Amino acid sequence: MTLLEPDLVHEDLGATWRSARPRPAGRHLDSAACSRQSHRVLEAAAHHARHEAELGGYVAEATADDLLQQGRSVIGGLVGMAAADVAFVESAQAALVALLSGWRLPAGTRVACLPGEYAPNVAQLRAAGLAPEPLPVDDLGRADLDGVARLLATDPPRFVHLTHIGSHRGIVQPAREVAALCREAGVPLVLDAAQSLGHVDTDLGADVVYSTSRKWLAGPRGVGVLCARPAVTARLTPVLPEPADVPPLRAFESGEAHVAGRVGLVLAVGEHVAAGPDRVRARLAALGRAGREVLEGVAGWRVVEPRDEPTATTTLRPPDGVDVVTTRARLLTEHGIVTTAIGPERAPGEMTGPVLRVSPHLDATVEDLEALAAAL
Numbered sequence: 001m002t003l004l005e006p007d008l009v010h011e012d013l014g015a016t017w018r019s020a021r022p023r024p025a026g027r028h029l030d031s032a033a034c035s036r037q038s039h040r041v042l043e044a045a046a047h048h049a050r051h052e053a054e055l056g057g058y059v060a061e062a063t064a065d066d067l068l069q070q071g072r073s074v075i076g077g078l079v080g081m082a083a084a085d086v087a088f089v090e091s092a093q094a095a096l097v098a099l100l101s102g103w104r105l106p107a108g109t110r111v112a113c114l115p116g117e118y119a120p121n122v123a124q125l126r127a128a129g130l131a132p133e134p135l136p137v138d139d140l141g142r143a144d145l146d147g148v149a150r151l152l153a154t155d156p157p158r159f160v161h162l163t164h165i166g167s168h169r170g171i172v173q174p175a176r177e178v179a180a181l182c183r184e185a186g187v188p189l190v191l192d193a194a195q196s197l198g199h200v201d202t203d204l205g206a207d208v209v210y211s212t213s214r215k216w217l218a219g220p221r222g223v224g225v226l227c228a229r230p231a232v233t234a235r236l237t238p239v240l241p242e243p244a245d246v247p248p249l250r251a252f253e254s255g256e257a258h259v260a261g262r263v264g265l266v267l268a269v270g271e272h273v274a275a276g277p278d279r280v281r282a283r284l285a286a287l288g289r290a291g292r293e294v295l296e297g298v299a300g301w302r303v304v305e306p307r308d309e310p311t312a313t314t315t316l317r318p319p320d321g322v323d324v325v326t327t328r329a330r331l332l333t334e335h336g337i338v339t340t341a342i343g344p345e346r347a348p349g350e351m352t353g354p355v356l357r358v359s360p361h362l363d364a365t366v367e368d369l370e371a372l373a374a375a376l
């Protein structure tokens, strides 16, 4: 029995985040799938779309040039890179595809990734002709640094692909340490930050960082980013080169795009930075801890993550005989609680069964988590 209410930090951030966006229809505990945009982000995207109707799509895009460049600069700052190292794409998957298609590595090239790698990423690596091999990990699926060092010293892959926080498990990988080991070994590190940008620190020394707008940054859907250091970009061959006055990575930025969505993402990133990334991370971590305290053992559901893992995401294994997909549907239709049911096919190298994912953003309260516990 919980005797004390779990502590959340930076209540002001929760209140500001809540008042900055439309009222949720129920309890939204699903930001690892898709977060809720703010009024300003929604309005900026709508404003750009209106501009397109008034001025013409390409004239409107030109008027947004400075804003988009500021966005590249701020996003670059979040991953320790420059504006020239940032390209807007359509999603995290689109970023990985753009990277692999430009890299043009020979078929059969060995690359390393986690056993718990997001299955669509493994599929993309294979589709590019690469041969993914597992990184050594501990019982939780966290990279084992001694093992990684040994692998890099004895049989280095062409690059390491590390998913910073999984889709199926709120565990943070030791990306800074892996980046340092990779740098020492001269092996590029590609970081999938789809679940980590806006959630935990992503300025860690990776050579490539890619991510998506709609999750922890709370930007629009249909937008993603590919960030690559110049040494990597120099090895990429685009289908069509960019004009000489544009940074080379821009050749991987899709020409036809949801520009209004990119504008919205830039606003969302601005809101994230204004809130203070450190404070955001601290509150998200506190929400994760609170969720695990409130949910562990409720009706036989078991929390996968260590209680103090510094993420907001909690995944729950069901008790025997309870179906996760049915539970997720019941939570939504009977209680208005939004969560995600994740089947083992999402990370088949690691998952032994389905989990229910709970991923609150800054506006969530302990009462939301207790309501979920009661509904379970």
Ligand SMILES: Cc1ncc(COP(=O)(O)O)c(C=O)c1O
Residues within 6 Å of the ligand: 032, 033, 090, 091, 092, 093, 094, 118, 163, 165, 166, 167, 192, 194, 195, 211, 212, 213, 224
């Ligand atoms: C860890 C991880 N990588 C990549 C992706 C793919 O992101 P997108 O849907 O933007 O392509 C996701 C999406 O859920 C994810 O969780």
